[in-house]
Each structure stands twice: as structure tokens, then as C-alpha cells.
């Protein structure tokens with residue numbers, strides 16, 4: 715199995731920096747499997763990340779990669795795709811990277827509907843800088859910057875993506891990797907802004923601060939607290955309380971940005987002027 719996916723990794727860069735029990739590697743494997751399943755050309759695939767533990771993934775992936783600045787992965791990815799729409803462009807981002815410093819880029823990228831595949835590693839915390847709360851830390855959760863519990867309410871980032879105009883929105887977790895690979899794969903097929911929230915575990919900062927047990931306990935929590943959209947649709951509201959719904963949450967195709975842009979170029983290069 716490893717031999718099949720080894721070509722997608724810069725194995726000379728290993729070992730990776732992630733702590734034991736961190737699920738970032740599991741999510742990266744699902745991304746690679748989805749790319750492999752979609753048959754994308756490695757030389758025509760670009761993976762862009764911001765800054766954070768999750769964003770470190772680009773260092774290990776054997777594609778054209780850009781490890782950019784905190785919160786700006788979507789801006790860089792937008793430039794890459796606009797310069798060469800033939801490329802398959804992916805974005806790897808953390809909950810802090812995408813929803814805090816990068817929040818404005820996020821809503822406008824979703825609205826613009828450029829053909830980008832965004833995977834947000836949601837570990838509910840700023841991992842790399844030592845466990846500060848993020849806009850996706852649950853209310854009441856402890857963090858180094860919220861020692862008595864977080865007062866703020868978290869984003870439902872999938873709802874925000876839908877409201878902002880994303881044409882494909884899905885949620886998965888690092889326990890159910892088959893589902894995670896499938897939803898990333900289906901997002902690749904969507905010609906437009908595809909967003910996947912991947913629930914991750916950070917046992918070292920989020921888990922320890924919130925007494926969530928060890929890495930295996932955190933994965934079991936994902937197993938026990940996530941339900942698929944299909945199952946949720948069959949349940950009465952009281953049985954869904956507190957559950958995290960996974961699967962494809964929204965798919966509504968709309969005109970894609972670079973295609974529309976090309977139409978304008980063709981119109982004027984063809985001598986037609988309005």
C-alpha cells in the first residue's frame with residue numbers, strides 16, 4: 715500500500731514534525747488518496763498552504779507546493795489558478811489560518827467560485843503557537859488564552875462557506891478516512907470552490923487542556939459524535955442534538971471564475987467589443 719502512494723511524498727523530508735497522536739498525517743493521506751483516485755497529474759497539481767502545524771503538510775507532499783504566509787494561502791492559490799487555469803489547485807489550511815487571519819479571504823474566495831479545493835484541518839485550536847483559542851474553539855473550551863473557558867461562540871464553517879457562495883461543501887473527520895477520501899474526491903470533480911472541513915485531533919494542546927484523554931480517546935470521540943448526513947436526515951431533531959453532521963452538505967454548481975474570465979479574454983481577443 716505504501717509503495718502505491720510513496721510517489722506523492724517527499725520521503726527524504728521525513729520524519730515529519732507532528733506530535734505523536736496528531737491526526738494531520740491521516741488527513742494528508744486522504745488528500746493524497748483522493749488525488750490518486752481522481753488520476754490528477756502530479757506535475758499539474760499545486761498544493762498551497764498557510765502557516766501552522768497543518769500547513770506544514772506541503773513540505774512533505776511531492777507536488778508543486780507553496781508554503782505561504784499565515785492566513786494568505788487562498789490569496790496565493792487564487793493567483794496560481796488565475797495565472798494558469800489548467801492547474802489543479804489545492805489549499806491546506808488550519809482553523810486559525812483560514813477562519814481568523816484568513817477569514818476575509820475565505821468568504822470572498824467562496825463567493826468568487828474559483829476552481830479551488832480547500833481542505834481545512836479543524837483541530838479547534840492554534841496548534842503551532844501553543845494552544846491559543848481560534849474562531850473554531852467550542853464555547854467553554856479551555857485554551858492558553860482562555861484558561862477559564864472560551865466565551866466566544868465558534869463558526870459553523872460549513873454554513874459560512876455555503877452562505878458565502880461555495881458550490882461544494884462537505885465535512886469529514888480523521889476517524890472515518892474512507893468517507894474523508896470520498897468527500898475530497900467528490901470536491902475535485904466540482905468545477906468551482908470546493909470546501910472540506912476535516913475534523914482533526916490535537917492531543918497535545920487541545921486534548922490535554924480540555925482533559926479529552928489520549929490520542930485514541932480523541933479519535934473515539936470523533937467516531938461517537940459524528941453522524942453522516944444520511945443518518946441525520948432520518949433522525950428526529952432531539953436525537954441530533956450535539957452531533958456533528960458529516961458528508962456532502964451542499965452541492966450547487968455555478969459559473970466558475972476562470973472560465974468566465976477566459977470568456978472575456980476570448981471576446982476581446984476575437985475583436986468583439988461591447
Ligand SMILES: Cc1ncc(C[n+]2csc(CCOP(=O)(O)OP(=O)(O)O)c2C)c(N)n1
Nearest residue numbers: 765766767768784808809810811840841842
Ligand atoms: C502574520 C502572522 N501572524 C501570526 C503568526 C503566528 N502563527 C503561526 S501558526 C499560527 C496559528 C496556527 O493555527 P492554525 O491555523 O489553527 O493551525 P494549526 O497549527 O492548529 O494546524 C500563528 C498565529 C504568523 N506566523 N504570521
Ligand code: SF4
Nearest residue numbers: 732733736767841916
Ligand atoms: S501541536 Fe497539536 S496540531 Fe500541532 S503537531 Fe502537535 S498535536 Fe498536531
